[in-house]
Amino acid sequence: MKQNKLYAFLVPVISVIIALLIASVIILSVGKNPIEAYSIMIVGAFGGSEQIADTLVKMTPLLLTGLAVGFGFRAGIFNIGAEGQMTMGALLGAVVAMNIGSVPSVIAIPICIISGMIGGALWASIAGFLKAFTGAHEVITTIMLNWIAVNLSSFMVTGPLAVGSGTPKSPEIADSAKLPVVLKVQASEMSIAIFIAVVVAIIMYVYLEKTTSGYELKGVGFNPYAAEYGGISIKKSIIMTMAISGALAGMAGIVDILGVPPNRFVGELSGGRGFDGIAIALIGRNNPIGIIFAALLIAALRTGSNAMQVQAQIPDDIVSIIQGIVIFLVASERIVYSLMQLTKRKKGSAAA
Amino acid sequence: MSWIEAIFNILVNPLFYQMALLSATPLIFASIGGTFSEKTGVTNIALEGIMLMGAFISIVFTYLTGNPWIGILMAVVVGVGFTWFHAWASIRWCADQIVSGTALNIIALGLTAFLMKPIFGNEGRTDFIGRVQNVKLEFLKDVPFIGDIFYDLSPFVYLALISVLFSWILFYRTPLGLRMAAVGENPEAADTLGINVFGTRYFGVLTGSIFASLGGAFLSVGELGSFGENMIHGRGFIALAAMILGNWNPVGALLASLLFGAAEAMNLQLQSSSIISVPNTVKPLFNMLPFIITLIVVGGFVGKSRSPAADGAPYEKKA
Numbered sequence: 066m067k068q069n070k071l072y073a074f075l076v077p078v079i080s081v082i083i084a085l086l087i088a089s090v091i092i093l094s095v096g097k098n099p100i101e102a103y104s105i106m107i108v109g110a111f112g113g114s115e116q117i118a119d120t121l122v123k124m125t126p127l128l129l130t131g132l133a134v135g136f137g138f139r140a141g142i143f144n145i146g147a148e149g150q151m152t153m154g155a156l157l158g159a160v161v162a163m164n165i166g167s168v169p170s171v172i173a174i175p176i177c178i179i180s181g182m183i184g185g186a187l188w189a190s191i192a193g194f195l196k197a198f199t200g201a202h203e204v205i206t207t208i209m210l211n212w213i214a215v216n217l218s219s220f221m222v223t224g225p226l227a228v229g230s231g232t233p234k235s236p237e238i239a240d241s242a243k244l245p246v247v248l249k250v251q252a253s254e255m256s257i258a259i260f261i262a263v264v265v266a267i268i269m270y271v272y273l274e275k276t277t278s279g280y281e282l283k284g285v286g287f288n289p290y291a292a293e294y295g296g297i298s299i300k301k302s303i304i305m306t307m308a309i310s311g312a313l314a315g316m317a318g319i320v321d322i323l324g325v326p327p328n329r330f331v332g333e334l335s336g337g338r339g340f341d342g343i344a345i346a347l348i349g350r351n352n353p354i355g356i357i358f359a360a361l362l363i364a365a366l367r368t369g370s371n372a373m374q375v376q377a378q379i380p381d382d383i384v385s386i387i388q389g390i391v392i393f394l395v396a397s398e399r400i401v402y403s404l405m406q407l408t409k410r411k412k413g414s415a416a417a
Numbered sequence: 418m419s420w421i422e423a424i425f426n427i428l429v430n431p432l433f434y435q436m437a438l439l440s441a442t443p444l445i446f447a448s449i450g451g452t453f454s455e456k457t458g459v460t461n462i463a464l465e466g467i468m469l470m471g472a473f474i475s476i477v478f479t480y481l482t483g484n485p486w487i488g489i490l491m492a493v494v495v496g497v498g499f500t501w502f503h504a505w506a507s508i509r510w511c512a513d514q515i516v517s518g519t520a521l522n523i524i525a526l527g528l529t530a531f532l533m534k535p536i537f538g539n540e541g542r543t544d545f546i547g548r549v550q551n552v553k554l555e556f557l558k559d560v561p562f563i564g565d566i567f568y569d570l571s572p573f574v575y576l577a578l579i580s581v582l583f584s585w586i587l588f589y590r591t592p593l594g595l596r597m598a599a600v601g602e603n604p605e606a607a608d609t610l611g612i613n614v615f616g617t618r619y620f621g622v623l624t625g626s627i628f629a630s631l632g633g634a635f636l637s638v639g640e641l642g643s644f645g646e647n648m649i650h651g652r653g654f655i656a657l658a659a660m661i662l663g664n665w666n667p668v669g670a671l672l673a674s675l676l677f678g679a680a681e682a683m684n685l686q687l688q689s690s691s692i693i694s695v696p697n698t699v700k701p702l703f704n705m706l707p708f709i710i711t712l713i714v715v716g717g718f719v720g721k722s723r724s725p726a727a728d729g730a731p732y733e734k735k736a
Contacts, residue, residue, distance in 0.1 A: 091528075091531070095531075095532075095535045096535075143515055143516070143519075145519060191712075195712075195715070195716040199716050199717065201715045201716045202715070204462055204515055204519075204654075205654055205657055205658055205661075205711075205715050206712055206715060206716065208651060208654045209651070209654065209658075209708045209709075209711050209712040209715070210708075210712070211651075212650075212651050212705070212708040213705045213708050213709060213712070216701040216702065216704045216705045216708075217701070217702075217705065219701045220698065220699070220701040220702050223697070223698045223701070224698035224699070227698075340523060343516075343519060343523075344523075347516070380530065380531045380533075380534050380540075382526075382527045382528075382530035382531035383527070383531055384527070385523055385524070385526055385527025385528075385530070385531075386524055386527035386528055386531060387527075388523055388527070389520045389521070389522075389523035389524030389525075389526075389527055390520070390524065392516060392517075392519060392520035392523060393502065393506065393512075393517055393520035393521070393524070395516075396506065396512045396513045396516035396517040396520060397506035397510040397511075397512030397517060398512075399510045399511065399512075400506070400510050
């Protein structure tokens with residue numbers, strides 16, 4: 066048992082290390098110094114209170130999309146559509162937040178967050194219903210829903226919701242819907258959003274580990290046939306899982322509007338963060354507590370890579386490469402496991 | 418009535434059919450690529466990423482050598498090498514094939530965007546680099562309608578049609594095709610009969626990647642002559658839908674791809690129609706059309722078509 070837990074922890078850690086090594090070869094191949102690049106990255110992500118605030122702000126939606134994808138994985142569903150659900154959550158939540166007027170914040174903020182969650186949940190449910198009733202694979206349907214969401218949101222910001230000229234954007238949300246700021250360093254503002262996200266992670270941990278319903282959900286993920294034999298409706302479980310996963314992604318979308326200036330819906334907002342969620346869930350081993358640390362890691366990579374792009378002229382797309390390699394290695398964890406066995410054996414023979 | 422009039426006008430214009438054929442071409446390649454892989458029991462969700470690599474590598478080598486055909490050749494070589502990782506993980510290491518394929522998609526997106534700057538010096542989209550000359554079929558020049566569609570086309574279109582014929586014969590008329598089907602349907606039984614399960618699966622995934630790479634190369638050196646970030650634009654996934662709708666049969670995949678191609682062509686023609694005017698703000702709604710149709714098709718037909726029985730399931734030899 067102890068062995069298993071150690072192994073579960075080591076596979077993602079070793080995967081990240083291997084990915085960073087491969088990425089450094091790629092950085093070398095374009096004639097840059099990887100050690101310099103990584104040190105700029107670390108300073109850019111943690112070098113001062115402003116950098117730390119930036120990293121935590123970036124981490125908030127990532128933690129939530131990581132939880133969204135991880136929750137799906139637990140029930141055996143691969144929600145690759147967090148991107149679109151995040152957009153739809155942001156869209157619906159922002160429309161509510163723009164029109165909420167002077168309702169007190171204690172009421173306005175929860176209403177806006179819940180609207181965002183509903184937006185994401187409804188969007189994800191389309192894929193849930195299709196999988197439950199026709200067997201359509203959620204990977205294809207959620208990707209299609211992503212593209213539809215992208216087009217729908219660009220229609221909304223250039224059409225019905227458009228204000229001003231220049232880059233398409235919606236009106237600013239009502240002041241009462243903005244999340245309270247806890248830390249302000251120069252241009253960086255950090256709201257309470259990060260605490261909300263961490264609380265959501267803890268709630269999900271308790272639900273999965275300590276409740277009957279969470280146990281059933283894991284049962285469906287582990288062996289759907291056995292679970293159905295045990296009296297659990299798979300159809301219901303698929304739709305519920307998809308909806309909750311989508312609600313978490315939708316929450317990621319809306320807290321980013323309520324908590325981060327310019328507090329507007331700007332259309333294609335996600336910038337790949339839905340896909341970041343996949344890497345985060347896998348690095349965190351679909352465990353909500355693990356996902357918190359994984360989200361911090363990816364947020365640090367994202368913030369640090371911005372600095373790297375500006376200071377060392379290394380495109381920040383390197384982060385996607387690192388993430389892709391990590392996902393690949395965690396998916397084929399037996400490669401990593403064999404590597405571990407190999408080094409163990411070498412050590413063994415050296416000792417003998 | 419202007420809508421019906423506009424659609425009628427588009428349908429009687431040979432340009433629509435030519436555009437449908439061109440829009441279908443990358444889908445035909447990629448859906449055949451996916452069929453090769455899944456016939457032998459390996460799901461290939463990485464089509465999108467392989468196509469993106471194909472589009473990128475063919476432009477890079479066209480840029481370096483000035484010859485788009487060398488670009489296409491290199492796209493195939495690199496595409497096979499890239500896909501090998503997915504094959505290796507799925508076959509040798511029993512990886513989750515969906516997750517491993519997603520990893521390839523993300524790596525392709527990152528790698529192509531990352532390398533654009535050092536190679537071309539700009540981000541987003543490259544300048545015009547070069548493209549393959551169209552084939553002019555002189556004997557069709559004066560044939561009405563048919564000639565307008567087929568007279569002046571990219572050789573990729575014909576290559577795609579030949580690929581359909583080639584793979585149909587391979588699947589249904591050769592011992593190799595029979596072995597592929599056996600491995601995809603029941604690997605245990607195939608193994609007992611002495612068929613090399615792993616070897617056949619590698620063959621399926623890697624041969625499939627040749628077609629997917631060609632589909633990607635068509636979009637860059639076959640059509641536009643340039644490369645743009647994320648330029649596959651979901652076509653890899655639409656191709657998966659075409660593969661499903663085509664019931665894992667190359668002729669079915671061809672027909673499904675033509676349907677999606679026609680939807681795309683109709684979308685583009687309506688947007689530029691002179692009879693109705695589509696305001697710029699509404700254009701994104703039109704662009705949803707191919708994705709909505711794919712969603713409906715996947716939702717409506719997946720239960721009615723039948724995938725290879727061992728599709729997506731890793732095979733472990735019993736010791």
